[in-house]
Amino acid sequence: MDVGHPSTCRSRGATGGSGATDAEVRVPGTVVVGLGGIGSAAAYHLAARGATVLGLDPRLPGHRDGSSHGRSRLVRQAYAEGPEYVALTTAAWRLWHELEQASGTRLLTESGVLAVAPIGGALVADTLAAARAHGLPVEHLTATAIRDRFPAFRVADGWEGVLEREAGFVDPEATVRTHHRLAQEHGAEFRAERVVDIAFGAHPLVRTDVAAYRADRVVVAAGPWAPELLAATGLRIVARRKVVAHFAPTDPRALGADAMPGFSIQHDGHLYYGFPDHDGQGVKIGRHDGGEDTTPDTIDRVVRPDEVAELRGVLERFLPGAAGADLDAYSCMYTMSSDEDFILGALPGAPACFVATGCSGHAFKFVPVLGEVLADLALGVRPRYDIGFLSPDRAAARASAAIDR
Numbered sequence: 001m002d003v004g005h006p007s008t009c010r011s012r013g014a015t016g017g018s019g020a021t022d023a024e025v026r027v028p029g030t031v032v033v034g035l036g037g038i039g040s041a042a043a044y045h046l047a048a049r050g051a052t053v054l055g056l057d058p059r060l061p062g063h064r065d066g067s068s069h070g071r072s073r074l075v076r077q078a079y080a081e082g083p084e085y086v087a088l089t090t091a092a093w094r095l096w097h098e099l100e101q102a103s104g105t106r107l108l109t110e111s112g113v114l115a116v117a118p119i120g121g122a123l124v125a126d127t128l129a130a131a132r133a134h135g136l137p138v139e140h141l142t143a144t145a146i147r148d149r150f151p152a153f154r155v156a157d158g159w160e161g162v163l164e165r166e167a168g169f170v171d172p173e174a175t176v177r178t179h180h181r182l183a184q185e186h187g188a189e190f191r192a193e194r195v196v197d198i199a200f201g202a203h204p205l206v207r208t209d210v211a212a213y214r215a216d217r218v219v220v221a222a223g224p225w226a227p228e229l230l231a232a233t234g235l236r237i238v239a240r241r242k243v244v245a246h247f248a249p250t251d252p253r254a255l256g257a258d259a260m261p262g263f264s265i266q267h268d269g270h271l272y273y274g275f276p277d278h279d280g281q282g283v284k285i286g287r288h289d290g291g292e293d294t295t296p297d298t299i300d301r302v303v304r305p306d307e308v309a310e311l312r313g314v315l316e317r318f319l320p321g322a323a324g325a326d327l328d329a330y331s332c333m334y335t336m337s338s339d340e341d342f343i344l345g346a347l348p349g350a351p352a353c354f355v356a357t358g359c360s361g362h363a364f365k366f367v368p369v370l371g372e373v374l375a376d377l378a379l380g381v382r383p384r385y386d387i388g389f390l391s392p393d394r395a396a397a398r399a400s401a402a403i404d405r
């Protein structure tokens, strides 16, 4: 892609602050702000359709500052979070395979995913309901069946599970790097610039620390930085601190991705998720709920011993062979919406400006389909999936909505 150099473009007067130039660069296409998990996918899908794309992100692909770092994200189709997502989860499953083919890169490990809960618990019931509503193949397992199939799991009688075979996990850092590479191969131009301000109008003006771009359209996918960047839009979003820990398995043979699935466990009023021992990473576990509201500038990056102890305790109870030596622990961020549904679509009153935010800790599995949908929106094509329930215009996405812990 070829966007003009500022010195060749007409000046439209002061752009103000942060060292940005006064000149506006005209971008006859889409500026993508943020090239992490979602933005890099949007840039790829746009560029692959021949569209002009300028991507802006001050950080290197695969960085660890945002929400798309590490080596594993669960990918499921029978979506307990809401059957209305299933058209998107099934499309994403197809697109993960297409992305692997297009890139020649292995991203997906099809380990299956097992959801475990006390009998009658919402996690298993909602997963089964989503599977039934959409005819997805899952197995409803008793505690005995879980122990027989997956000896690593210690699940007491009185518990149950649902196993989804067409599920597993993807490598987020490799995915971001892959989308970067493919987007650029298709002509997208990426610049290491930090966006300082966006004027959301018919032809949005995106100002960075070095330049100002007047685009036909803008897509904002700024992860946990979005609350600051989109502050003027009236969207209700907040970054939230989360902790993840890795432990060395004491019984590696029973805990690899060929012997056990990814998992989620509803336990003691909390929802835990985790991954088999993979690629020397050990068994990884995190808690989906809870955490403190934060910002990328102020997040506490130090993990407290009690946070690691809680996660170790869950493994000791449900996967005792996984609770070996501490390997790693770190904090990271979700970007929460008030109803934990994504905020996806055109900003109200700004039809050339599109956002993907409020992803509430469950968007990575959707990354390829979110890229496709954002490309549709930016090119004026009606997406083939119903995304109305994710609208930025819904009451729960607006500033007046409360965000629960």
Ligand SMILES: Cc1cc2nc3c(=O)[nH]c(=O)nc-3n(C[C@H](O)[C@H](O)[C@H](O)COP(=O)(O)OP(=O)(O)OC[C@H]3O[C@@H](n4cnc5c(N)ncnc54)[C@H](O)[C@@H]3O)c2cc1C
Pocket (backbone or CB within 6 Å): 033, 034, 035, 036, 037, 038, 039, 056, 057, 058, 059, 065, 066, 067, 068, 069, 072, 073, 074, 075, 172, 193, 194, 195, 196, 221, 222, 223, 224, 225, 229, 242, 243, 244, 273, 286, 332, 333, 334, 356, 357, 359, 360, 361, 362, 363, 364, 365, 366
């Ligand atoms: C610990 C953890 C576990 C998770 N587990 C799962 C899971 O198992 N399954 C699942 O589906 N999802 C999971 N998620 C959620 C998923 O990873 C996120 O929803 C997804 O990664 C969000 O991607 P993003 O593109 O919004 O954000 P990011 O990938 O963080 O990208 C945002 C980008 O914006 C850039 N940026 C910021 N400010 C600016 C600026 N001013 N100018 C230009 N660029 C800017 C940043 O540098 C960054 O590259 C998990 C998330 C976390 C944190």
